[in-house]
Amino acid sequence: MLDRRDFFTKLGLGSLGIAAAGTIAFYYQYLSPNVLFEPSPIVNAGRAENYTVGSVTLDVNSAIYLVRIADGYFSLSAICTHLGCMTAWKPELNQIACPCHGSRFDREGKKIEGPAPKPLPWLKTWISDDGDLMVDRSAIIPPFQFLRV
Amino acid sequence: MPGTFASYLEKLENSRVWRSIFRSGRGTSTLHNALAIQQNVFLHLFPTKVRKRMLGLGATWYLGTLTLGTFIVLVVTGVLLMLYYHPSVPLAYSDVKDLQFAVSSGLFLRNLHRWSAHAMVFLAFAHMFRVFYRGAYRAPREFNWVVGVVLLLLTLLLSYTGYLLPWDQLAFWAITVGTNIASAVPLLGDKIRFLLLGGNLVNANALLRFYVLHTVILPLAAFLFLAVHFWRIRKDGGLYVRESEPGVKAKKTSEEQESL
Structure with a gap:
């Protein structure tokens, strides 16, 4: 049985994990340029x-x-x-x-x-x-x- | 009646301002000497006591200290070079040329930066060979060896990213070749190359990215790992003493306990 303390610990760690994954995705997208000024092929x-x-x-x-x-x-x-x-x-x-x-x-x-x-x-x-x-x-x-x- | 220099110095060192900065105060006792090291933010990374013999040339050949010395020269000359260098395609090459031919002492600073960079790579390798052949990488110093490997990688990456900045033919093709090596990484290779260059070609984005890596990201990482590296010398029991040296083994355990 999950007590209240465990529940909030897991909730907190889970949210941090989601935030960390979001941060990685954010950095990856930011570092990949969407518009490139490169010559036509x-x-x-x-x-x-x-x-x-x-x-x-x-x-x-x-x-x-x-x-x-x-x-x-x-x-x-x-x-x-x-x-x-x-x-x-x-x-x-x-x-x-x-x-x-x-x-x-x-x-x-x-x-x-x-x-x-x-x-x-x-x-x-x-x-x-x-x-x-x-x-x-x-x-x-x-x-x-x-x-x- | 005018006092001697020593008396003025004593007065200064006992003043409230001085004592607020250097809390240990005057004195040459072991305690004072130890406190002077311990209470200084820079020196506290180091052991409060070292064996006198370990300060001689023979113990370390000063290779680690010399590597740090070249790093400091590189930071100072690098910051000065940044004042005349624009990391942009139209300006980068001519800025480096201006540094060579038009800026007072620019040639000296650039050459100092370049030769120190070569020296730092050489000294870092020499330091590692010395540590390796003396066996100083063994327990309890394994982790500090790993930190040293990270510092070697940072040194090489700093060399590599600095290579592009003159924006000449050598730079362009060296980075073309180097980033193509990065693209040989399985699965992620092409993505890594794209992120490194900020595009598909060695171009304006690549120059700016390498500049930021060279002047901000990698030096900050190097500072961080350097601090850990020095602090670990103290935590791992001071500079390594070879156990076969006479008179060392018997005392070693108690001394090591002390310095921890």
Whole structure:
């Protein structure tokens, strides 16, 4: 049988527990920003015909590669899958290389060497109505589904 | 007739104002000396008595004290650097450059802050190695070792958060890499990274969060754990004396009882 003292002790501790849980939820919500002033994931990469066949072009502002091959275009994320550094295209090696920890990839994003756990992701690429190449950095597609022209 | 300096000092030390602050008063008796330590808010963390030999270089190499010394240098220089530094994307890099080239003694203060930070990490490790190899982490000092590990983590986190503040290429990529390491935590990793950065990118929110962590949250936590760390030295029986040293073991138990 619960006496009055036990009842009030449990009531008090229970309320404190609820208040503590509410405080954690409050802090979590406060620390997660609701509005972010971050750039749009969709990038306009300019006129498609500006990219010459065989070229690999890095856009440092959006961290994507645009690759022009004989029968089309594709784009890769330039963010190393190891720890997020921005990679660079090395034309003399015909490779993509990460300066941070030495991962290397071929132009299709496949890893050649280094600590990167995954290949560079392929990004959704299309040509807008105005003839501009568009890339959605938030949309990862399976490899080798390139944009045929 | 003019008195000697000593007589003025005696008069001062017996005055009502002096005695209201330093209650133990004049005297060189053991009691007076003990009270002078016990009744001081800062010194009361420490033991009232220490073995004279433990104050020599050989006993500790002063590694813990030196670590505290670098921490004090870091607090003083850090607060001074804050007077010229704005934690905002357009200003942070140029403020650090101004500190280097335009502010009087800015270069000196920044370098002092930087080198003290390196020294503090080195000294904290050296202190821990010394404590470990002497066996001073063993009972009854296990908990103080744990407090020391927390202090080491706080030291490393202070180094890491301070790394971003110059807002240069090195800072940006170091924090990119570091927060990506945090995102490797199972299940919660991406959330932790998002909360650390205040977004998905190393950007204005991340700079401000790291600044607040570096200048407020982590130093306050370090102060708190430092106080516990020093107080525990007293509670755990003073500085560690190796039992194999001659003449120590026989007296140890009664002395330890006293200092508790």
